[in-house]
Amino acid sequence: MxxxxxxxxxxxxxxxxxxxxxxxxxxxxxxxxxxxxxxxxxxxxxxxxxxxxxxxxxxxxxxxxxxxxxxxxxxxxxxxxxxxxxxxxxxxxxxxxxxxxxxxxxxxxxxxxxxxxxxxxxxAPNFAIGAILMMKFSQMAAKYMPDVEIIERHHDRKLDAPSGTALKTAQLISEVREQKKQGNPNETEELQGARGGEFEGMRIHSVRLPGLVAHQEVIFGGVGQTLTIRHDSIDRxxxxxxxxxxxxxxxxxxxxxxxxxxxxx
Missing domain, CATH: 3.40.50.720 (NAD(P)-binding Rossmann-like Domain)
Known part of the structure; x- marks a missing residue:
């Protein structure tokens, strides 16, 4: 049937x-x-x-x-x-x-x-299986490395920013991470928006350029180390x-x- x-x-x-x-x-x-x-x-x-x-x-x-x-x-x-x-x-x-x-x-x-x-x-904010795994892996990592920023890059015809995938990633991370404000507590933005959007202390940055499809990296920082989890959709x-x-x-x-x-x- x-x-x-x-x-x-x-x-x-x-x-x-x-x-x-x-x-x-x-x-x-x-x-x-x-x-x-x-x-x-x-x-x-x-x-x-x-x-x-x-x-x-x-x-x-x-x-x-x-x-x-x-x-x-x-x-x-x-x-x-x-x-x-x-x-x-x-x-x-x-x-x-x-x-x-x-x-x-x-x-x-x-x-x-x-x-x-x-x-x-x-x-579904994202249908790419690899992107779903990226989000799951990021949630796992956030339990041990709570300092994190998200950079998402999409084609320049996309209407919303940040992407639904970036927001969903941040929401999943927030389920296992205590809210904390990242960066220097006295930092200032010399250019408004330079530090990206804020979600429960995490920063999300959006890039819009021709030639891109859908890309995201989640960057974790710890003492003496960083971890980057990245996914790229190069074709729809x-x-x-x-x-x-x-x-x-x-x-x-x-x-x-x-x-x-x-x-x-």
Whole structure:
């Protein structure tokens, strides 16, 4: 039996890869896509999607009314993530969401809807398996080396800073690290923002440049030593094994999971 899937945001860099992955994965069936344009057209009529004959909808509600859908893969923009999840829940569809920008309140409220409906949901700041391992290893290291700074580097089209991955990494570290202010207690910034953003005493630095995809290093400092844990996504295909895992996993849960680290043992 095939898992019937809709991809929202198919023309984005991540969306294109997700369409290819779903179309080529045994047991997955792409039944439609949701886009901001091309209503009523077939996806194969759009450049770059030759041979993928599924309808394009601009209205997600209408898509769910017309099609039998099990899972929504949402790879749109932060402004639409919550609305799309609520629409999915209302139609009995399990969302897998790769957009960031959710607040703790958003997650709490969406988890309540998920559990009330008995529908699994996954929000993943990062789908790269290596990035999830980086976060897990960083949490392990922070127990023994609590002085840490995070540098994340992304392409210059990314809208949010810091990245969801950097924030998630800091949150995981904070679970095992007592809050402490790092650096010289009397330090001053001669240029505002030079020390980066602050999260419970940790510093997070964001770089945005063309040519980058998604990169992060977590640097720990100790007496006479440093430890750097780094992950690099050099191509967006690196995210697809995680998207596939999320789709398979969301069918087995009845709550909202924030972060693939809760899925990977």
């Amino acid at each position: 095939s898992v019937k899937i809709v991809v929202a945001g198919p023309r984005g860099n991540m969306g294109k890869e997700a369409v290819k992955m779903v179309s080529s994965t045994e047991g997955f069936q792409l039944v439609a896509v949701v886009d901001s344009r091309h209503e009523g057209m077939s996806l194969q009529e759009v450049e770059g999607f030759h041979g993928i004959d599924v309808p394009i909808y601009t209205d997600m509600q209408k898509c769910f009314e017309d099609k039998d859908v099990d899972v929504l893969i949402d790879l749109t923009a932060p402004a639409f993530g919550r609305k799309h999840m609520e629409t999915a829940f209302a139609n009995g569809v399990r969302p897998v969401v790769g957009t960031t920008g959710f607040t703790e309140t958003d997650i709490t409220e969406l988890r309540a809807i998920s559990e009330d409906k008995g529908l699994g949901a996954i929000i 295909t690196s995210f697809m094994p995680g998207v596939k895992l999320a789709v398979e996993s969301v069918l087995k849960i009845d709550t909202l999971v924030y972060g693939l680290e809760h899925i990977i043992e």
